[in-house]
Amino acid sequence: NESVWTADQNEEMSNTSASPDSVSLADVSAEKATQGSDTDLEVEDPEKAFAGVMGAELYLEACRLTEVVPVSHFIQNLSKPYVNLNHHGLGPKGVKAIAIALVSNGTITHLELEDNCILAEGAIYIAEMLRENSSLQELNISNNHLDTAGAEAIASLLLDNMSYLHALQLSGGLYALKQSHCVCTFVSLQGNYQVKELDLSHNGFSEKGGQLLGQMLARNTTLEILDLSWNHLSRKGTVALGTGLRGNGALKILNLSWNGIGNEGALALGEALKVNNVLVHLDISNNQINNEGAKNLCRGLEVNGKLKILKMANNPLTVEGATALLASVRKNHNCMMEEINISNVLVNETFIKLLDLVCRMRPELDVIHGEVEGCITKIPKQHPNPMKVIQKYLKEHNLQLWDFFRNIDKDGNMKIPVAAFRRAMMQQQNIPLDRVQIGELVRQLDRHRTGIVDY
Structure with missing residues (x-):
């Protein structure tokens, strides 16, 4: 296994070196074995050091300098836009060699470095590289034990808007108190106008971190996607986030699942x-929200004209809370809701009747719920395969499947948003399909739940 072998070799070489910072880039240019401190990627005489050295040659020279085994996968993909080095056991020295090679690289736009134990030292090398690199746009350095110094280096990079990362x-x-709060504090101080997508999940920010992140949301004008799942934000942290969301005009997708926000957090949201007239996707699954919390959330749903997707699965809701959510959609004439996920909630016939009524008003809506109470004892209603129903209609009218889709595809790009497809199928009168059959048809045509019917 290349990654394991590389990790073992790197560890062995690191153990035999005099110190973790005993070699500097100036040594390469002078080709001497002198000892010196090395805390960044700068070279004393860059023109002399790596004059004319690029690409794989530069990386191999950097590996010789740092005394690590070169990663063949990195060399083979230096000229490609996407490089995945997750779980390669690089360590801080291995990532330093990669950072040196990337300073002048103009082809790699997406780099994966998750789970490489790069530590604070490696994070500092990455941050310094990003201040010089002008092509890298997507970076994954998750699960790397960055420690306080590493978090500060990344936070400073974001604060200064010195990279091209989006x-x-x-x-x-x-996952430690100082690191978590460090990143939150630095990002919240001033608006970063580069990063549009940020994943800070699984970091244990706690309530204090939530308060700082709320400040960031109130000031940031660029961030569009934010994942804060699994962060123990709890009620107070979510209240602060809710306050930040009120004035935010950029965030479109927010994941707050597994944070224990409870009814108080639901009220704040x-x-x-x-x-808020920007947010379109909100995930508050697994958050100890009961019927009272659902009704608190409905205060916003009754007037909001932007939210399209609401994920609330695995909360202790009953049909009472589910009915309240559905009633808020029915009441809101400006509602844009396309999906409500309450997949664990057992519903009843009354709820199903209300759902049928709401879907006639809002044909694009899909409510994912649990089993219907009492149906287990009844013989389930048999629905003909929706695709066979469509094929039968097309055959009777001498039409092709292509014609069927083209008639729905108003943009003509051969990709139909699921909501638009669901709406068109509910509103058409020629093919006898009910809401359940249309739902089954959507699942057949969009098996991976991409939100697009690609025909």
Whole structure:
């Protein structure tokens, strides 16, 4: 296994070196074995050091300098836009060699470095490289034990807006009080206008971290996707986030699942949804929200005209809370809701009747719920295969399947958003399909739940 062998070799060489910072880039240019401190990627005489050295040659020279075994996969993909080095056991020295090679690289736009134990030292090398590199746009350095110094280096990079990154994954690896708060504090001080997608999940930010992140949301004008799942934000942290959301005009997708936000957090989010007109996707699954919390959230859903997807699965809701959610959609004439996921909630016939009524008003809506109470004892209603029903209709009218899709595809790009497809199927009168059959048809045509019917 290349990655294991590389990790073992790197560890062995690291153990035999005099110190972790005993070699500097100036040694390569002078080709001497002198000892010196090395805390960054700068070279005393860059023109002399790596004059004319690029690509694989530069990386191999950097590996010789840092005394690590070169990673063949990196060499083979230096000229490609996407490089995946997850779980390669690189360590701080291995990632330093890669950082040196990337300073002048103009082809790699997406780099995966998750779970490489790069530590604070490696994070500092990455941050310094990003200040010089002008092509890297997506970076994953999750689960790397960055420690306080590493977190500060990344936070400073974000604060200074010195990179071209628009997507950054920092899931895990900051799981300690100082590191978590460090990143939150630095990002919240001033608006970063580069990063649009940020993954800070699994970092244990706690309530205090939630308060700082709420400040960041109130000031940031660029971030569009934020994952804060598994962070123990709890009620107070979510209240602060809700306050930040009220004035935020950029965030479109927010994941707050597994944070224990409870009914108080749901109330804060409901109040935020009253005034927020940007957020389209909210995930609050697994958050100890009961019927009272659902009703708190409905205060915002009754007036919000932007939210399209609400994920609330695995909360202790009953049909009472589910009915309240559905009623808020029915009441809101400006509602844009396309999906509500309450997949664990056992519903009843009354709920199903209300759902049928709401879907006639809003044909694009898909409510994912649990079993229907009492149906286990009844013979389930048999629905003909929706695709066979469509094929029968096409055959009777001498039409092709292509014609069927083209008639729905208003943009003509051969990709139909699921909501638009569901709406068209519910509104058409020629093919006898009910809501359940249309749902089954969507699942057949969009098996991977991409939100797109690609015909």
